Amino acid sequence: MSSKKKGVYSSKVKKATQMLFYKRHQKPGVKGWELHKALGSDFPKVLDLLEDYLKPLDLQVKTVFEEEKTPEKPTIEELDKARFFVALSTGSVAKDKLMGWRIDDLAGLAITISFIISKKGQAARKDVEKMLGEKMPNWKKGLNLDRYLRNGYLMQDEKGQLFLDWRTRAEVDQKALIDMLLSAEKQTQEAAKPKSEQDETEAEENE
DSSP, X not given: OOHHHHXXXXXXXXXXXXXXXXXXXXXXXXXXXHHHHHHOTTHHHHHHHHHHHHGGGTEEEEEEOSSSSOOSSOOHHXXXXXXXXXXXXXXXXXXXXXXXXXXXXXXXXXXXXXXXXXXXXXXXXXXXXXXXXXXXXXXXXXXXXXXXXXXXXXXXXXXXXXXXXXXXXXXXXXXXXXXXXXXXHHHHHHHHSOHHHHHHHHHHHHO
């Protein structure tokens, strides 16, 4: 790459950094068409270069598409409609990630997401509140749901139906979450069995 071209891309990376880190909308990040307009049609390459700078900081550029299913090879039109933002790298652990969130609040979020997934991507708010009422105090279930909505994990339509929003699609490994909850449920069921049944189950698994 020539020095002139390096200078052009360096300028574009700086511009992309400003756009991604400066909150201009209610939701964090920038729409693809905004990056396209400001950086040109090669904005995906600019974001790849930016990510090389972010990796040592345990940060990455996340992409959330309009559709829940992420395309394997997104077209420029699909990228224009997507949202891009900077987030912690997958697997990174940071104490401030849980700032302001109690463990039971996070557990409620995990259960809510799993419940909506089990209902094929949407569920009536009243059903979700009923389910949460079995896990936490009744006065808290509505407050928690409003918080999940406000933070972009859920969205609600005019009919009171809840759906998974952009932040769940960006931050939550839905398959890993379901596997974890199923494993925890299995352990709970095993612990509730009489000792004789537990011994039989272990013997069957060891065969």
